[in-house]
Amino acid sequence: MLATPRMRRLVALPIASAAALAMVFTTGHSASAATTTTAAKSATSSKLSTLTAKQVAAKKKMRAKHRRAARIVSASRVAARQKGDPYRYGASGPGAFDCSGLTSYSFRKAGMKLPRTANSQYHRVRKIKKSNIRKGDLVFFGGSRKYHVGIYWGKGRILHAPYSGSRVKVERIWTRGWSAGTLRLRG
Structure with missing residues (x-):
């Protein structure tokens, strides 16, 4: 398989950004959508861990x-x-x-x-x-x-x-x- 320009840039990015780009490749969503989804999950988790x-x-x-x-x-x-x-x-x-x-x-x-x-x-x-x-x-x-x-x-x-x-x-x-x-x- 030949490396595309997009794949070459993926190798040079930090791990967190690589994970976001990997999500773009697999789901078709942009990196900002991935970040938003992660933030939403984190907020939900935070609400669950906060007890009265x-x-x-x-x-x-x-x-x-x-x-x-x-x-x-x-x-x-x-x-x-x-x-x-x-x-x-x-x-x-x-x-x-x-x-x-x-x-x-x-x-x-x-x-x-x-x-x-x-x-x-x-x-x-x-x-x-x-x-x-x-x-x-x-x-x-x-x-x-x-x-x-x-x-x-x-x-x-x-x-x-x-x-x-x-x-x-x-x-x-x-x-x-x-x-x-x-x-x-x-x-």
Whole structure:
């Protein structure tokens, strides 16, 4: 193929101009049209990348919500690894636990702070309806003063350290007199 005068000039031009001329050859549009098209694409891209303050806040909240959910899953995994460990009053791991010791230990290992006792944990979490409970939420037992806590395990079961002489285990919730709390974020 013989080089035309137009092709010879293309070789001598800087790369940006060469791209514009290449567009002229392939599309039949002038270089100014190519530049205009590129500028329009850039402006559109700029508009898409510019978010309102409300959108930025919503994205931050969503990221925080996902981080919190991941920590709750992690706490559930930590607690599951404690199955079979003996119950010991006042113990908070890693070799033995009481009920609130298990929950505070598991959530602490996942990067979340929970107070030491069941009643204090109840006052720290956000209360939710029983119908909204999910795996990893906390189940509390007792009236105005909560005396026992476990981690909801799904299908009406909890993972907990039940009483002296027993071990950390999963079992069905045995009473209707319980309440639910969560460390999940609203929303």
